[in-house]
Amino acid sequence: MIDYRKAPAVPVWTLATGDVRVPAVAGDGPMTAERLGELRGVLAALANEPIATLEVHPLPDGLDRSRGIPLDAVSPLAQHLSQLATQTARNSSAAATATSAGENLYRMVVPAKVAAQLGQGIVSSMPSKAVAGGIHSPLVDGGGRIVASTTFVPVGKAAAAGAAGGAGATAGVAAAGGAALTVAAPLVLMAVAVGVSAHADRRRQQAIEHITELLEQLHEEKLDDEHSELDGCRDAIDKATAILLDQGKLGVSLGLDSAVHAVNTALGRADRRLARWRSALDKLPDGEAVEIAALTKAFPGVDDQGGTFRAHLELAALALALKRRVVVLQAVEHAQNDPGNLFDSFTRALRRDQQRLDELESGIAGVLLRLSSLELARPNGLRPVFTPGEVDRLMRATHRIHQLGDGITVNSRATDVAIEIARDKDGSVVVFPALPVEA
Numbered sequence: 301m302i303d304y305r306k307a308p309a310v311p312v313w314t315l316a317t318g319d320v321r322v323p324a325v326a327g328d329g330p331m332t333a334e335r336l337g338e339l340r341g342v343l344a345a346l347a348n349e350p351i352a353t354l355e356v357h358p359l360p361d362g363l364d365r366s367r368g369i370p371l372d373a374v375s376p377l378a379q380h381l382s383q384l385a386t387q388t389a390r391n392s393s394a395a396a397t398a399t400s401a402g403e404n405l406y407r408m409v410v411p412a413k414v415a416a417q418l419g420q421g422i423v424s425s426m427p428s429k430a431v432a433g434g435i436h437s438p439l440v441d442g443g444g445r446i447v448a449s450t451t452f453v454p455v456g457k458a459a460a461a462g463a464a465g466g467a468g469a470t471a472g473v474a475a476a477g478g479a480a481l482t483v484a485a486p487l488v489l490m491a492v493a494v495g496v497s498a499h500a501d502r503r504r505q506q507a508i509e510h511i512t513e514l515l516e517q518l519h520e521e522k523l524d525d526e527h528s529e530l531d532g533c534r535d536a537i538d539k540a541t542a543i544l545l546d547q548g549k550l551g552v553s554l555g556l557d558s559a560v561h562a563v564n565t566a567l568g569r570a571d572r573r574l575a576r577w578r579s580a581l582d583k584l585p586d587g588e589a590v591e592i593a594a595l596t597k598a599f600p601g602v603d604d605q606g607g608t609f610r611a612h613l614e615l616a617a618l619a620l621a622l623k624r625r626v627v628v629l630q631a632v633e634h635a636q637n638d639p640g641n642l643f644d645s646f647t648r649a650l651r652r653d654q655q656r657l658d659e660l661e662s663g664i665a666g667v668l669l670r671l672s673s674l675e676l677a678r679p680n681g682l683r684p685v686f687t688p689g690e691v692d693r694l695m696r697a698t699h700r701i702h703q704l705g706d707g708i709t710v711n712s713r714a715t716d717v718a719i720e721i722a723r724d725k726d727g728s729v730v731v732f733p734a735l736p737v738e739a
Contacts, residue, residue: 311356311395312336312452313384315408317485317643318349330451340716344411350643352410352488355452356385356395359403363722365730369498373727375546377490381406382727384487394453402725408491409718409737416714417647418496418654485642493632493646494545495719495734500628502733503621504534511614517606523615530566530618533559537625544629560626566619570660573612577667589677592697602671602704603697616664620657627653665708672705 309330331339336353343351371378385404389396398404511527536559580598584590592603601607627650635646676698716737722730 368730368732380487494731499733500624507618570616589675
């Protein structure tokens with residue numbers, strides 16, 4: 301966690317993705333974290349183009365870089381960030397002081413309405429194992445709020461240099477009443493793309509861990525084959541991510557087409573399983589307790605920690621995470637092919653392809669909620685009394701089934717999205733998984 305006492309003044313830029321005009325709401329004086337949050341809301345409501353904010357903090361000690369996606373200094377994102385910092389520092393003493401060491405942690409926040417365009421399931425909290433209710437983030441607490449009394453200093457009157465690597469329109473200054481907005485669509489695009497891709501990859505890593513544990517217990521060859529097919533896609537998707545985000549061109553030799561086919565096949569399996577689960581739940585009698593035997597017939601192993609049903613859930617989660625990475629790559633490529641319409645092109649492409657994934661994810665969440673609300677009945681039989689073993693099994697099954705609904709949200713409201721970027725002295729960056737900023 302950052303010690304904010306060492307950095308009482310934090311420069312913050314307002315980044316527009318187009319040439320926009322909004323009332324003079326920012327002002328030139330310092331502001332609190334609460335005031336900055338209010339400013340984001342006003343800008344999002346009044347501007348007809350997405351407006352992000354970008355803060356620059358000291359680089360914290362012991363930062364876990366393994367969670368992020370590294371990009372070298374010649375990548376478009378790294379170059380845009382370097383140009384913004386260098387050219388702004390010429391006219392802003394706060395920015396010059398904050399970035400003089402060359403090592404910083406940048407935090408970009410994009411508005412909730414942009415997050416909604418990107419898809420409801422694309423960014424959601426990933427609970428921390430270390431802190432109950434916490435999330436993986438070096439800058440914010442479990443509620444998404446900055447954890448100390450920080451003074452933010454608005455930075456304006458200077459623009460980033462021209463777009464690097466053909467990533468989009470040249471940056472400049474847009475009129476915003478009495479203040480200035482830096483037009484930096486390529487910077488916002490690449491930050492969102494890499495942050496969302498890192499988030500999806502983190503989901504993939506979590507799903508892999510869970511599947512491996514489950515399959516070691518199940519010893520089911522068919523499920524093991526499904527897992528191997530999906531895990532085999534990782535190499536092609538990782539290479540495509542590195543090439544495209546470093547401003548290269550995707551080629552057939554990468555094997556991305558075959559990887560996408562395998563992921564789509566897995567999503568088709570998940571769709572069919574979801575349909576069967578919904579049908580099985582619809583056939584249960586309304587308002588009546590359900591026997592464990594009847595439930596496990598439709599949902600094998602639902603009462604166990606490592607049953608087949610839970611393996612199917614994790615395989616679906618893995619396929620969704622891999623597909624979300626592919627969708628981001630396709631959206632970036634589409635936007636880069638239309639440099640005059642950069643961010644709008646990106647969000648349209650992403651929103652179109654996210655819809656099916658959101659529906660599948662919401663459908664699975666709905667099944668888990670319905671299962672978690674079921675009442676379990678004692679087995680029918682001639683014996684009037686339970687054995688201690690039967691009582692224990694019923695209690696364990698009830699607890700495990702009710703746990704299925706923990707942390708599940710359906711159609712949650714969109715929040716601002718934070719993307720954190722560590723920049724080193726050599727100009728290379730590491731982009732951490734995008735996370736929701738809770739109100």
